Amino acid sequence: MDKNLASRPKVKVAFWITESTLAYLLLLPAIAVLIAFMLYPIVYVFLTSLYKTNRIGNLVKFIETDNFKTLFSRREFWEVTIRSVIWTVLAVSAKTLVGLTIALLLNVDFKGRKLARTLVILPWASSVPISAMLWQWTYNYDFGLLNYTLKITGLWKHPPHWLGYPLSAFFANLYVDIWIGIPFMALVFLAGLQSVPPNLYEAAEADGASLWQKFYHITLPLLKPVLLIATLLSCLWTFNDFNVIYILTKGGPVNSTDILITFIYKYAFSFLKFGPAAAMAVVAFAILLILSLLYAWFYFKSERY
Amino acid sequence: MKKIGLIAMTLSLIPLLFGTPVGAKKEVSFFLALYDGLRPEYYQDLNRAFNEANPDIDLKVIPVDWNKLHDKLVVAIAGGRPPDLSVIGTRWLLEFLDIGVVEPIEKHLSKELIDNIEPGAMEARINNVLYALPVAAGPRFLYYRSDIFKKHGIAGPPDTFEEMLTYAQKINNPPNFYGVGMSGKKYVELTEFAYYLLGNDGYFFEINPDGSYGKCRVNDEAGVGALTFMNDLVNKYKVTQSGVTAYTRDEVQDLFVSGKLGIILIGAYTDVILKQRGVTFKWDYGLIPRFAGKDRHPLMITDSIMMFEASKNKEAAAKFLEFFYQDEWRLGFDKQVGFPPVLKSVGKMPYFQAPIYKVMVNSMSGAKGWPLIPQWAECNDIIWDAIGATFLGQKTPKEALDEAAARIDEIREE
Numbered sequence: 001m002d003k004n005l006a007s008r009p010k011v012k013v014a015f016w017i018t019e020s021t022l023a024y025l026l027l028l029p030a031i032a033v034l035i036a037f038m039l040y041p042i043v044y045v046f047l048t049s050l051y052k053t054n055r056i057g058n059l060v061k062f063i064e065t066d067n068f069k070t071l072f073s074r075r076e077f078w079e080v081t082i083r084s085v086i087w088t089v090l091a092v093s094a095k096t097l098v099g100l101t102i103a104l105l106l107n108v109d110f111k112g113r114k115l116a117r118t119l120v121i122l123p124w125a126s127s128v129p130i131s132a133m134l135w136q137w138t139y140n141y142d143f144g145l146l147n148y149t150l151k152i153t154g155l156w157k158h159p160p161h162w163l164g165y166p167l168s169a170f171f172a173n174l175y176v177d178i179w180i181g182i183p184f185m186a187l188v189f190l191a192g193l194q195s196v197p198p199n200l201y202e203a204a205e206a207d208g209a210s211l212w213q214k215f216y217h218i219t220l221p222l223l224k225p226v227l228l229i230a231t232l233l234s235c236l237w238t239f240n241d242f243n244v245i246y247i248l249t250k251g252g253p254v255n256s257t258d259i260l261i262t263f264i265y266k267y268a269f270s271f272l273k274f275g276p277a278a279a280m281a282v283v284a285f286a287i288l289l290i291l292s293l294l295y296a297w298f299y300f301k302s303e304r305y
Numbered sequence: 306m307k308k309i310g311l312i313a314m315t316l317s318l319i320p321l322l323f324g325t326p327v328g329a330k331k332e333v334s335f336f337l338a339l340y341d342g343l344r345p346e347y348y349q350d351l352n353r354a355f356n357e358a359n360p361d362i363d364l365k366v367i368p369v370d371w372n373k374l375h376d377k378l379v380v381a382i383a384g385g386r387p388p389d390l391s392v393i394g395t396r397w398l399l400e401f402l403d404i405g406v407v408e409p410i411e412k413h414l415s416k417e418l419i420d421n422i423e424p425g426a427m428e429a430r431i432n433n434v435l436y437a438l439p440v441a442a443g444p445r446f447l448y449y450r451s452d453i454f455k456k457h458g459i460a461g462p463p464d465t466f467e468e469m470l471t472y473a474q475k476i477n478n479p480p481n482f483y484g485v486g487m488s489g490k491k492y493v494e495l496t497e498f499a500y501y502l503l504g505n506d507g508y509f510f511e512i513n514p515d516g517s518y519g520k521c522r523v524n525d526e527a528g529v530g531a532l533t534f535m536n537d538l539v540n541k542y543k544v545t546q547s548g549v550t551a552y553t554r555d556e557v558q559d560l561f562v563s564g565k566l567g568i569i570l571i572g573a574y575t576d577v578i579l580k581q582r583g584v585t586f587k588w589d590y591g592l593i594p595r596f597a598g599k600d601r602h603p604l605m606i607t608d609s610i611m612m613f614e615a616s617k618n619k620e621a622a623a624k625f626l627e628f629f630y631q632d633e634w635r636l637g638f639d640k641q642v643g644f645p646p647v648l649k650s651v652g653k654m655p656y657f658q659a660p661i662y663k664v665m666v667n668s669m670s671g672a673k674g675w676p677l678i679p680q681w682a683e684c685n686d687i688i689w690d691a692i693g694a695t696f697l698g699q700k701t702p703k704e705a706l707d708e709a710a711a712r713i714d715e716i717r718e719e
Binding site for chain 1: 404490548549551560563565679682693694697699
């Protein structure tokens with residue numbers, strides 16, 4: 001058989017006809033788009049962070065790390081960075097806990113489960129800016145639905161100006177971010193739960209395991225990969241959540257709800273200071289890269305065991 | 306045959322890759338700021354009428370919210386795709402000149418148009434070069450509830466801020482009705498603070514003998530006095546709505562329209578808004594007060610239409626300006642936005658002989674505008690933070706303004 005194959009005359013075919021070469025050729029447009037719209041901007045931002053720029057972001061003079069030095073010497077940069085971390089930790093923790101709880105509930109067969117699943121998706125299905133605008137009106141002190149409901153039900157006779165004070169504005173923003181992010185977590189966890197073999201629970205029940213024991217020893221370990229991926233993605237998205245804060249408070253009052261991403265926007269597009277803005281973007285990139293690497297290390301370590 | 310057809314079809318699509326074909330319309334894009342009171346029908350009709358009268362030009366009027374316009378323009382400029390024309394706050398002109406994107410507009414326009422513009426509105430004429438065409442000149446007024454004033458035996462609008470406080474205390478009835486509105490939420494303009502600052506004979510910068518701006522002086526006696534008074538209205542006398550840092554000036558205007566405020570300091574255009582929204586209460590207007598013993602220096606805000614240097618169809622854009630600045634379209638615009646006309650011919654029309662417009666014109670005497678410096682957007686932001694920190698009790702007015710002035714002087718030296 002091999003001899004027959006070897007003796008056959010080699011047929012010349014066009015280079016795009018072999019499978020692997022064709023695959024690469026077909027990937028080229030996607031690669032070009034990735035380079036143009038992802039790699040090039042990232043490289044340009046890194047470059048910009050090392051340059052003095054003019055008011056429209058053109059590179060003027062190489063100043064090494066001066067942008068970073070200026071940034072690190074400003075108290076407000078550290079305040080905003082720490083606030084971004086707190087914002088991410090609180091939001092992702094809440095989204096994970098609530099999302100997991102909802103997923104566990106939706107995993108149980110009950111009447112109306114399909115409707116419940118549809119309702120859970122709604123916040124995520126709406127556009128984020130639209131949702132944020134709706135909440136902006138809901139939080140309105142004089143005309144908003146929240147305060148109106150609190151007053152007429154007697155639950156809170158004098159509710160606060162939710163967006164008018166630093167602490168309440170921060171938690172008001174946080175709530176909206178959590179509200180929007182819960183559906184994604186719930187759906188991902190639900191998909192993960194449905195891949196857990198039911199016979200494991202049956203065997204555990206036969207052994208007399210309690211609900212908590214089943215959750216701790218079966219559900220959690222098997223859900224771990226999904227948990228890791230979902231929380232990592234949530235961290236990346238939450239850290240860079242521009243829409244909610246920009247629409248609700250624009251970082252106010254008095255910059256008390258500014259996180260790194262809204263601060264970067266302000267520096268770049270309100271103050272036209274692209275150099276420091278790029279430096280902040282590099283810092284944000286570094287934080288998220290370290291986080292991703294930590295996650296990856298933890299994920300692959302647990303895979304080995 | 307099939308192959309020939311396919312090749313022919315492909316070849317016929319190639320010209321589309323090389324841009325617009327010969328004989329295509331000249332495209333002109335115009336960012337129009339959304340003034341309160343300006344109805345969509347107005348600019349849709351303007352767009353349609355111009356295109357019908359000029360079949361070789363494709364005008365696109367793009368409405369943009371005022372609070373987003375500056376950022377939108379910066380993004381467009383940085384992306385290399387600015388519009389041909391845009392309404393701008395004239396205070397942004399220096400910034401755009403510094404970037405190098407402004408086309409001096411006078412050479413594209415007819416002498417008749419230029420001569421028909423009120424000289425007082427030509428804020429965009431710098432070193433004898435007209436860079437942008439005035440589109441709106443906005444005096445500011447004090448509006449008040451004349452029915453409530455009458456009920457409390459108050460004769461007319463206050464002349465001084467001290468009188469305003471007295472009247473506000475008389476009519477204040479929280480939580481349903483407040484004496485005077487105050488905005489403390491950051492906005493694209495610093496009007497709230499400017500009323501009190503200019504009314505206290507203060508200004509943002511020292512003026513050098515050659516007319517240029519010196520050091521920031523918001524933290525001098527006039528500035529600190531102004532902010533202290535504002536803070537006292539909010540936190541000491543409590544005659545304003547609560548939670549002022551949650552309210553932009555548009556939201557304070559909404560409170561007045563909904564009947565919850567007795568006094569508001571706002572643009573003169575509010576007359577049009579109140580009529581459009583069909584308010585049933587009685588209201589009246591007066592000049593922005595001053596502090597006792599000080600001269601009156603009201604705030605004058607002008608907006609302009611700027612042409613971008615990158616515009617590929619400057620003559621077509623200029624043709625639109627000639628069209629827009631015809632009496633018919635300017636009358637409609639000025640009536641809806643509620644500002645006095647910038648055109649002499651429109652100013653003579655019967656509509657603008659109404660008392661309110663006479664008061665508007667008289668109020669411009671002694672008026673001061675925003676500083677024309679490239680870093681004004683950042684200065685605006687810094688001063689707003691100082692005001693917010695004061696209202697929230699985080700800093701005293703002196704501390705907040707000292708920090709703001711130092712920071713502003715620092716960025717101007719960068």
